[in-house]
Amino acid sequence: MSIEIRNISKRFGNFVALDNINLDIPTGELVALLGPSGCGKTTLLRIIAGMESADQGEILFSGAEATHLHARERNVGFVFQHYALFRHMTVFENVAFGLRVKPRKERPSESEIKRRVMELLGLVQLDWLADRYPSQLSGGQRQRIALARALAVEPKVLLLDEPFGALDTKVRKELRRWLRRLHDDMHISSVFVTHDQEEALEVADRVVVMNHGRIEQIGSPDEVYSAPATPFVYQFLGNVNVFHSRVQGGYAEVERSETPEKATAFVRPHDIDIARQPTEGALAATVAHVHPIGPVVRVELQHGGEIVEVELSRERHEALQLAVGQGVWFRPRQMRVFGADNQPKPPSEKQAFLF
């Protein structure tokens, strides 16, 4: 089932949670809503699920108007951050709930319910826990049961609100991969909310980056990472060095054009070269810190009043033999410049850094 979101807005008092959101989610896609807390991503998810109503705009399911459809008629599976398992029911009864509350004529027989529930518990690899209570399970197990429960009613859309937010890193990684496999097997549309960029980039087909109730960019994980549409996306996804033309004054002015205009340049730490000799177009700096972190070495350079972050491969670092306090030259290989209006500027022929 495809989902179309048209001009959705929502306010809570004076706070604008969603500001004219437009989004299409085609059938079978796994979409991540990514953004900092308070950006409106959870509100959007709850509006899709029918648990919150929008102030204006409409929602279409498979092209049909669904804005005023009651949550129970939307046929969506919802997975909560804190699982929301029924605490007084066994795992089996939790998963069976959606089948048991069906109207009598649609309700499957007791043996059919048992078969379906055990099949779902098998799917999430927890059939051996059927008689336990939620309190007797670990966090990762609870979330898998919550997924099995949501899938029991054969939803057309799966909505997940920070599904792995309350779990520790190792379990989170495992569940992420598992969710991706599950989504591919079930052929449904899934939307999940996360504030974890790594999670969004790793799992989703498409990433919707949100901020202050607005969509900043929609694109594949690679697009949003390597071609961010706005300064916000640049800063939210991965580390970035920011160079302000005015602040830096004469020696690091960015994109000197005929009309002096305020502009900001964004450079990823791994897009910066360090050299021990001055080269053309390079800036002088001193090494402030050297941190080896796993496969990379993070070097902080003191450049004027600012810290520039550089990521080097271990090999490159071996070759350079940087020491704290040493004078070096650095030069961005790649950068992106945004004008005062926060619109990206086309790459220019001119040297971006002038001294």
Add this chain to the structure above:
Amino acid sequence: MSTHKLTRATQEPAWVRYGLLTIGLGFLFFFLGLPLVAVFVEALAQGLPVYLEALKEPETRSAIWLTIVIALAVLPFNILFGVAAAWAIAKFDFRGKSLLITLIDLPFAVSPVVAGLIFILLFGSQGYFGEWLAAKEIKIIFAVPGMILATLFITFPFIARELIPLMQSQGKDEEEAAISLGASGWQMFWRVTLPNIKWGLLYGVILSNARAMGEFGAVSVVSGHIRGETNTLPLHVEILYNEYNAIGAFAAASVLALLALVTLVAKTIVEWRMKAETDMLNAELPGEKTA
């Protein structure tokens, strides 16, 4: 370092501990234990047969009966109101929510005598609806319906007060999950909400019931003290005592005291069950097992 020294650092000196214990237990003994014992000693002062005879008195029996009838009549209304109010306050945001919370506490703040007078003012023969009721020959004041109304007014906060914090702490995730799985409002209530609040509800019922049976002030104002007709146990105790019928008064009082003791035991059992179940169902996450 010995364990003895370790515990010393986290404990108060012995004289503080035993001093506090003595004050607490002494207070309990003089203000609760002693009076309770006195009730039974006085009631049984002339032997068990006299005590039982006093209880067999028709007016005493009718008072016991009326007390139970009023408590039972009030109960369904209290449950309905308590659950509905707690539900609305804990699970929804609406205008006037804090006003509703304040109003729920009103019976705690208002003197019971004033509560009784309110009903006289409304339904008494000089009251707002007095003439209309007289024309229809409906008797509320100085009759059982008025006593039920007054008791209802006094006892309705108990269940809501007990359920609001419980339901607030449980949040509405489970209810939303039930709805998204296709449950109707009723199914959600019976299958998800009610099982989660059942012990809290029972606890509230016990408390409001104890208050309903023991209420004196409000009921006294609207009852009219018609012997054998509109006397509950607390009112009957007062009448007997004023007539210097010590055995009768204390015998009736002992029934009230017994009811209180039963309530206490029931309350303790429910508290204990509620805690055991809450601990079981809200247990801390055990360590993550990786498959």
